[in-house]
Amino acid sequence: MIDISNRDFTRLVTFIKHNYGINLANKRQLIMGRLSPMLSRLGYANFTDYIDYIITTEHKSDIDQLLNRLTTNYTFFMREVNHFDYFKDTVLPQLVANKKDRTLSIWSAGCSSGQEPYTLSMLMKEYLGSDFDKWDTRILATDISMNALSLAAKGIYSEDALKDMPNGFKSRYFRPLTNKTDYQVINEIRENVIFRTFNLMDPIRFKRPFDVIFCRNVMIYFDKDTKEDLCRRFYNATYPGGYLFIGHSENLTNKDLPYEHIMPSAYRKPLR
Ligand SMILES: C[S@@+](CC[C@H](N)C(=O)[O-])C[C@H]1O[C@@H](n2cnc3c(N)ncnc32)[C@H](O)[C@@H]1O
Structure with missing residues (x-):
């Protein structure tokens, strides 16, 4: 493993935190462990030259490689399932009753390899049934890890990864692949999710506000101000009456935001 000096460690930690929000101040071993093989492969004998290169050029594909290694993309189907239950039993019925334009605007921010937005897509299909096509239900799913987004877009998961899905979801929303060990999310559900690269440090300028934002287990890596x-x-990017779901281990510390706390790690913007 290549050792990193205090100065280089601070430079890299500052660069990542400033640009991507991720706080790696206590992750020296993680940085050395995850980056050393890449540095060797690229022909760097030390972190100094690599960090000089990254910071001075900010070359997109090199930054992508770095982020692929430094982000933690751990996720799984039905994680923090009570949020999905609430989405299905309360949020969807409410939105469907009130959205006259038949548009449901959902954002999975920090979607990793796609399990969260695909589950939301399946729940919308379950709820709307044959009316699914009559609504604009497209889910925006974003991340900064290109590796995670590329896995997400394929929508291929092992059979074991589907073990916690509700009854019938495996047969209705996945098709077995010929290798007999993996399953792919069916086209109708995949096409309903739009995967994009988006850095959550950037201004949020999407076409319209959101009815629901899921940003779970992403801000755990951010410091209080960034969060x-x-x-x-x-x-500001949510419609009045819209929802924010964050991870179970997280809470909203903003004192000035009038979000209503509706259940653990779930908040609603007041209707007026
Ligand atoms: C642990 S995963 C969470 C996945 C899913 N939301 C869940 O709860 O299981 C965190 C994701 O946040 C992404 N992430 C971290 N910082 C980000 C940033 N600044 N902008 C966008 N995505 C970010 C990571 O790449 C990673 O895929």
């Missing part, structure tokens, strides 16, 4: 700034931007 509060992002939650304020989420609030």
Whole structure:
């Protein structure tokens, strides 16, 4: 493993935190462990030259490689399932009753390899049934890890990964692949999810506000100010009456945001 000096460690940690929000101040081993093989492969004998290169050029494909290694993309189907239950039993019925334009605007921010937005897509299909086609239900799913997004777009998961899916979901929403060990999300559900690269540190400028934002287990890597700034931007990008779901181990610390706390790690923007 290539050792990293205090100075280079601070430079890299500062660069990542400033640009991507991720706080790696206590992750020296993780940085050395995850980056050393890549540095060797690229022909760098030390971190100094690599960090000089990254910071001075900010070359997109090199930054992508770095982010692929430094992000933690751990996720699984039906994670923090009570949020999905609430989405299905309360949020969807409410939105469907009130959205006259038949548009449901959902964002999975920090979607990793796609399990969260695909589940939301399946729940919408379950709820709307034959009316699914009559609604604009496209889910925006974003991340900064290109590796995670590429896995997400394929929508291929092992049979074991589907073990916690509700009854019937495996047969209705996945098709077995010929290798007999993997399953792919069916086209109708895949096409309903739009995967995009988006850095949550950037201004949120999408075409329309959102009815629901899921940003779960992403801000755990951010410091308090970064998290509060992002939650304020989420609030401004949400329709009145819209929802924000964050991870179970997280909470909203913004004192000035009038979000109503509706259940653990779930918030609603007041209707007026
Ligand atoms: C642990 S995964 C969470 C996946 C899913 N939301 C869940 O709860 O299981 C965190 C994801 O956040 C992404 N992420 C971290 N910082 C980000 C940023 N600044 N902008 C966008 N995505 C980010 C990572 O790439 C990673 O895929």
